C-alpha cells in the first residue's frame with residue numbers, strides 16, 4: 637500500500653505542521669488541505685501549509701490515499717461525517733487526537749467503509765492556529781498508533797512509514813492503554829498547570845500583583861502549559877473522562893497524604909518522596925531520555 641496523496645482536515649498547529657513536514661521530508665507526496673474556518677484557510681494558503689488549500693472538504697479529500705483529521709477531539713466525529721461521502725474505497729483515515737478510544741469509536745461509526753487507524757503524535761506546543769506549525773515538530777518524537785484488531789496490516793505499515801518519514805518513532809498500542817498512559821503523562825499535568833495558574837491568579841487580590849511579578853522558574857513553566865488551547869483541552873478532558881478521573885483519584889489521594897505530612901510536621905514522608913522523585917528524574921537523564929524523545933541525547937536534533 638503506497639501513500640501518494642495526503643489530505644489534511646484542520647490546518648492549525650498540528651495539521652499545518654504535518655503539511656509543512658510532508659512537503660519538506662516526503663516531497664514525492666501531494667498535499668491538500670481544508671479547514672472549517674475561512675480565515676484559517678486563507679492564512680494556510682499564505683503560509684503554504686499544504687500544496688493546495690481547497691475551498692471545500694470534498695475537493696480536499698478527493699482521490700486521497702490518506703486523510704488525516706487534525707481538528708479538536710470533540711470535532712472528530714463531525715469532520716469524519718463531512719468527509720465520508722467523498723472518499724474512495726480503501727482510503728486510510730487517521731487523526732492526531734490527544735485521546736484515542738472515543739475518537740476511534742466516533743470515526744468507526746462515521747466511516748464504516750474506510751480503513752480507520754487512529755494515531756497520536758506526542759508532540760506539540762502551547763500555541764495553536766495556522767501560524768503555529770513548523771515542519772520539525774515530529775522529529776525525535778513518538779507517534780502512538782492504535783489500530784483495531786481487524787485493521788489490514790499493510791495499511792498500518794503504510795501509516796507507520798508515513799510518520800517515520802516525518803521523523804517520528806511509531807509505537808503501536810491499544811487505545812485504552814494509550815488513554816491511561818497519556819492521562820498520567822500529559823492530561824493530568826495540564827490540569828495541574830491550569831489549576832495552579834488559576835489559583836495564583838485568584839490570589840492576586842491578596843498578593844497585589846506579586847505572584848506574576850516574582851514568578852520565575854517553576855511557576856513560569858506552569859504558565860506556558862496553562863496557555864495551551866482551551867478548546868483542545870476542554871475536549872481532551874471530556875473525551876478521556878474515565879482515565880483522567882481514575883488518575884486524578886490517585887493524585888488527590890497522594891496530595892492529601894502530603895497535606896497531612898505538612899500539617900503533622902512529618903518531614904520524613906516529605907523527604908522520602910522528594911528523594912524518590914529526584915532519583916526518577918536523574919535516571920531519565922542518565923538514560924539519555926530527557927524530554928521523552930526517542931533517541932534524544934543520542935542523535936542529531
Ligand SMILES: NC(=O)c1ccc[n+]([C@@H]2O[C@H](COP(=O)([O-])OP(=O)(O)OC[C@H]3O[C@@H](n4cnc5c(N)ncnc54)[C@H](O)[C@@H]3O)[C@@H](O)[C@H]2O)c1
Nearest residue numbers: 646648649650672673707708709711733734760761764765
Ligand atoms: N496542540 C498540541 O500540543 C497537540 C499535540 C498532539 C495532538 N494534538 C491534537 O491535535 C488536534 C488539533 O490540535 P491543534 O493544536 O492543531 O489545534 P488548532 O486549534 O491549532 O487547530 C485545529 C483546527 O481545526 C479546525 N476545525 C475545527 N473543527 C473543524 C471541523 N469540523 N472541520 C474542519 N476543521 C475544523 C479549526 O478551525 C482549527 O484551525 C487535536 O485533536 C489535539 O488534541 C494537539
Ligand SMILES: O=C(O)C(=O)C[C@]1(C(=O)O)C=C[C@@H](O)C=C1
Nearest residue numbers: 734757758759760761762821822
Ligand atoms: O509541549 C507541550 O506544550 C505539550 O503540551 C505537548 C503535549 C504533551 O502533553 O506532551 C500536549 C498534548 C499532546 O496531545 C501531545 C503533546
